[in-house]
Amino acid sequence: MFLEQFIAYIKYEKRYSPHTASAYESDLTQFFTFLNHPDAVVNHPAEITHHQIRNWMVELMNAGIAARSINRKIATLRKYFKFLLQGGQISASPVARIQTPKVAKQLPVVVEDEKLSKLLDNDEVFGANFQGMRDKLVIELLFGTGMRLAELLGLTSEDINMYEGTVKVLGKRNKQRIIPLNTELRQVILKHAELKKNEIFANNSLKLIVTNKGADAYPKMIYLIVQKYLTYISTQNKKSPHVLRHTFATSLLNKGADLNAIKDLLGHASLSATQVYTHNSVERLKSIYKQAHPKAN
Template identity: 50%
Template structure:
């Protein structure tokens, strides 16, 4: 029995986590195993105890790793050891005394409405397969708020031509339905026609978005498209697909959308995860007050 391998198989086929999450778990366990071997002379992570885990966490912090990243690794170990306890590989949980590091909550970064309007309405994209595809990537991320992994996983059959909606497979294998605006729906239709013309039936016929070689898109391609185009309209340091998701939620909230509706559109399991956008909206309100009210900063 190989507990580490069994654990990864479990989260892949039984938990059905995304490929991105699976890779993160595998990398975390590998890094922990290397630390145990080099610093503690321990060959397997199931032999580690509280002291070894704490030493690894200390080494990560002292190495300058961001606290949120350290907490993600702690979460990986917690899930791993819970798995071992359920399988009766262990009888004592080494994570009992381990607590997540305290972090300051960061407000999500987002692009203001006017720059987004400029990018999607004023900047011309080439009327080619790649140009239309790149614009569709941006429009889908901003127009639906879906995650990077959800965008990549969109299938042709997930687009409902009659209802003008898409079905998104989110975290924990949960589906949700998101409406499409008429312009976004028409852009999808234009893209599908160009896709068929470009590859003459040789393209991937399962997934909606494909590369210039006709195969399913991959994370780096999406990230490059987003970063290159956001750089045209914003000076934000972070220019990622998740910034467009944050922009989607923030703009909806600023225009009066119900928080519960935004929660459902984003695929959050609890309202607490969505409430961070209320803080972003409040910050914007404070800035407006400071700039406009006569009794503000003097």
């Protein structure tokens, strides 16, 4: 079914992150499993029809899969069949006639930046050893720069320019961008570097963020770090690295930052992806209005 070729294509030609490539592979494996059952085995992608894709969507809906997740899976199929079409393996894409379910707009989940700042100012929460300072650096980088999880995992010490106070980030589609570092974040980077230098590791990764044994940090590790510390200040269910990215963008917008500047800092390809944060800002203004204006009620 050309799955290995497709995954290699998005990894090495399109330069998708390992996390994204893994999600694509999972979606396609799930789809192929649905297609191949004892009564009807599909041997080639050209045999797949839009009816089968619709039947898969129905099965996902009946299983209670959210519309947003279904749309992501269909987007995976679109990319996969486009790849096959360009390679001449198929003559038409069966996804062309598929309409995806409508998704209700959801506001980005954020935490209160005041509470987050107080947490980061509390040295006792993190501790003074290497592990504590590394954990603090993870939170500081995600909240202080708005970078993505994959971008954080890819950082090396060479990407940090302490003289200029910037960090070089390799984002989606292999695009580089420069993000400024605040003074407190630079201090944490220096403290982390000093403690890291004194550690004796079993491994010697070149990455900025490493495990307690010195190996490359991995997604699950970062998730656990973020969840651990956000639990101190938030009762909401979602406590992920992306929540800190959302908080970064929303905080900038609430304090009057230009939307185009936020777009560049986040590494968005278009302004439409950044405009979702304006809804959070409007909701905040509504809340302030209801609390402060005598005619609000």
